[in-house]
Amino acid sequence: MGVKLGILGLGTVGTGTVQLLQDLNGRHPLLREIEIHRVGVRSPQLPRAVELAKNVLSTDLEAIVNDPAVDIVVELIGGLEPARSLILKAIENGKHIVTANKAAIARFGDEIFTAANKAGVYVMLEAAVGGGIPVIQPLKQSLSVNRIHTVTGIVNGTTNYILTRMQTEGSNFSDVLADAQKLGYAEADPTADVDGLDAADKIAILASLAFGGRIKLQDVYSEGIRQVSKTDIAYAEKLGFVIKLLAIAKTLTPSPSSPSSTPPLSLRVHPTLLPKEHPLASINGVYNAILVEGEPLKQVMFFGPGAGAGATASAVSSDILNLVAALKTSTANPNPLLSCAHQDYCQIVPMAELITRFYARFLTKDQPGVIGKLGTCFGTYGVSLESIVQTGFQGELAEIVVVTHDVREGNFRQALAEIHTLEAIDSIPSLLRVL
Numbered sequence: 318m319g320v321k322l323g324i325l326g327l328g329t330v331g332t333g334t335v336q337l338l339q340d341l342n343g344r345h346p347l348l349r350e351i352e353i354h355r356v357g358v359r360s361p362q363l364p365r366a367v368e369l370a371k372n373v374l375s376t377d378l379e380a381i382v383n384d385p386a387v388d389i390v391v392e393l394i395g396g397l398e399p400a401r402s403l404i405l406k407a408i409e410n411g412k413h414i415v416t417a418n419k420a421a422i423a424r425f426g427d428e429i430f431t432a433a434n435k436a437g438v439y440v441m442l443e444a445a446v447g448g449g450i451p452v453i454q455p456l457k458q459s460l461s462v463n464r465i466h467t468v469t470g471i472v473n474g475t476t477n478y479i480l481t482r483m484q485t486e487g488s489n490f491s492d493v494l495a496d497a498q499k500l501g502y503a504e505a506d507p508t509a510d511v512d513g514l515d516a517a518d519k520i521a522i523l524a525s526l527a528f529g530g531r532i533k534l535q536d537v538y539s540e541g542i543r544q545v546s547k548t549d550i551a552y553a554e555k556l557g558f559v560i561k562l563l564a565i566a567k568t569l570t571p572s573p574s575s576p577s578s579t580p581p582l583s584l585r586v587h588p589t590l591l592p593k594e595h596p597l598a599s600i601n602g603v604y605n606a607i608l609v610e611g612e613p614l615k616q617v618m619f620f621g622p623g624a625g626a627g628a629t630a631s632a633v634s635s636d637i638l639n640l641v642a643a644l645k646t647s648t649a650n651p652n653p654l655l656s657c658a659h660q661d662y663c664q665i666v667p668m669a670e671l672i673t674r675f676y677a678r679f680l681t682k683d684q685p686g687v688i689g690k691l692g693t694c695f696g697t698y699g700v701s702l703e704s705i706v707q708t709g710f711q712g713e714l715a716e717i718v719v720v721t722h723d724v725r726e727g728n729f730r731q732a733l734a735e736i737h738t739l740e741a742i743d744s745i746p747s748l749l750r751v752l
């Protein structure tokens with residue numbers, strides 16, 4: 318007998334998944350065991366790009382997760398509710414889950430995985446991070462013997478697409494965002510993409526897998542790309558950098574102090590000046606990449622399409638395939654490489670303790686000695702400067718760009734607070750971290 322799917326959602330990813338599952342030539346033979354039993358949507362009158370058998374389409378999503386015939390629920394509606402309740406109900410009914418919903422997993426992972434472990438079912442989420450890029454399963458399986466110390470990712474396709482086009486074409490932010498939405502990359506509400514929240518959800522999930530503990534989403538510092546201007550992109554370029562929205566999870570100690578504990582982590586999302594020769598600097602457009610560093614592997618980078626119908630459908634379908642295989646070999650004991658066994662929360666270090674370089678752009682009165690005053694303030698707080706250049710004027714005001722050496726973020730912020738009080742300083746329009 319075939320394995321029956323209840324698919325919730327037939328939008329970009331749902332449609333891509335159904336198209337893949339209806340076009341099986343040349344794909345894994347096990348896919349032939351799958352039957353699309355029911356598909357849930359909100360607006361049944363909408364035209365669809367796929368044909369489904371009669372009575373498959375429904376607006377009653379509760380009925381799908383309660384249907385005893387359904388083996389696997391594939392949640393592709395997105396958002397928090399009703400996605401969370403439907404997933405929990407499906408788990409309670411003994412169904413395995415495939416989801417692309419990083420927002421729900423990052424917020425309710427604790428509840429969902431605890432329920433799944435209790436019910437003896439798996440929750441698969443390859444599509445939730447990096448779209449089509451295999452990164453969840455590699456972290457759970459192929460890389461799990463490494464002591465990972467850093468995960469650095471470009472994990473939001475929309476913002477990478479926007480920043481790339483702003484850089485290459487000098488285009489303006491809102492026009493490029495509209496294109497990203499048309500192409501199906503952006504979330505229904507693109508705020509999550511643009512403000513770094515989507516990337517925060519994703520790095521929380523990656524960090525949990527890489528460092529073996531649960532993460533409270535509110536511990537992830539996040540800044541989006543709205544404040545990144547064409548001016549900063551141009552200065553960064555002159556200084557040998559590109560600006561990328563990076564999601565970073567990094568241990569502050571080389572390895573955990575005891576075999577069972579997780580190390581303290583720095584966990585953050587922000588636009589970052591990246592040296593042009595860094596492996597992530599050349600990741601452009603909607604592509605995502607995740608650089609994982611650890612011992613003994615050193616570095617491995619996962620690269621590919623981070624969003625879009627076909628790419629994401631590839632990840633969703635591979636999770637379905639894994640579950641079909643698991644259902645066929647089902648034993649009383651769950652496979653620990655497919656289930657989540659985390660119990661404890663990771664300890665996250667405050668941003669003030671972060672050691673990083675900074676880029677800052679100042680608008681100042683055109684007076685003698687301003688650069689000296691900036692230098693003195695920075696010196697008072699132990700901020701050492703890598704470069705300081707007066708690059709030009711904006712009207713009456715002089716524009717000064719500073720790049721620091723590594724500094725404790727708290728010290729840098731104290732120096733800036735004092736600089737703000739200087740009579741010669743008009744404003745500090747940009748402040749970005751440098752990798």
Ligand SMILES: NC(=O)C1=CN([C@@H]2O[C@H](COP(=O)(O)OP(=O)(O)OC[C@H]3O[C@@H](n4cnc5c(N)ncnc54)[C@H](OP(=O)(O)O)[C@@H]3O)[C@@H](O)[C@H]2O)C=CC1
Nearest residue numbers: 326327328329330358359360393394395417418624625629
């Ligand atoms: N788009 C992408 O490239 C990627 C998306 N994802 C994730 O995949 C998930 C789906 O995204 P995407 O396909 O882009 O979203 P879409 O907005 O394109 O599709 C959502 C689908 O869910 C249905 N739906 C939404 N809410 C309800 C509800 N309350 N009741 C019934 N049906 C509902 C909609 O129905 P109807 O069609 O009737 O409106 C639609 O079919 C999200 O979690 C997203 O974060 C992950 C990686 C990449």
Ligand SMILES: N[C@@H](CC=O)C(=O)O
Nearest residue numbers: 473474475502504624
């Ligand atoms: N909106 C997301 C889609 C995939 O998660 C993105 O832009 O990366």
Ligand code: NA
Nearest residue numbers: 443446448450
């Ligand atoms: Na993925």
